[in-house]
Amino acid sequence: MSLSTPPTAADPRRVHVAAGVILREQRVLIARRHAHAHQGGLWEFPGGKLEPGESVISALKRELQEEIGIDIEDAEPLLQIAHDYPDKQVLLDFWTVSAFSGEPQSKEGQALEWCELEDLREREFPEANVPVVDRLLELFEIL
């Protein structure tokens, strides 16, 4: 591909990621990325990379079990975002998790916070997350 061709959403070189927007009452669960990780130190919605041949929902279930120890009972797609960081191209599938079993716990040493929706804008997220935060606040009619 020449440099003048912008990468498309379907570009197989993109890292495909599934992330869960876990809601409980007026709060959403956010996790802090480890300092040394890509986009380190920023807040994120828990999740991770799809394995080869894995569906988004399977990856989401696996990642949320691995990272925070919960079992998804109900989830639906919220937003798909293709984003180009200077060092990495990602395709992020954000799903709303509306029912789950188990109590979220930090299984990888990451900080977790049940953030009030109205405080979400004060948390620093990776650039790719801006449209998701906007969408969420729009859905809950928080200006």
Ligand SMILES: Nc1nc2c([nH]c(=O)n2[C@H]2C[C@H](O)[C@@H](COP(=O)(O)OP(=O)(O)OP(=O)(O)O)O2)c(=O)[nH]1
């Ligand atoms: N999980 C998650 N990743 C995000 C978000 N926003 C965002 O730009 N990303 C980017 C950061 C990373 O480049 C990529 C996720 O990869 P990751 O390193 O967390 O993947 P993983 O959980 O499979 O971790 P690992 O096995 O590689 O340690 O997506 C988000 O809200 N949640």
Ligand SMILES: [Mg+2]
């Ligand atoms: Mg992860």
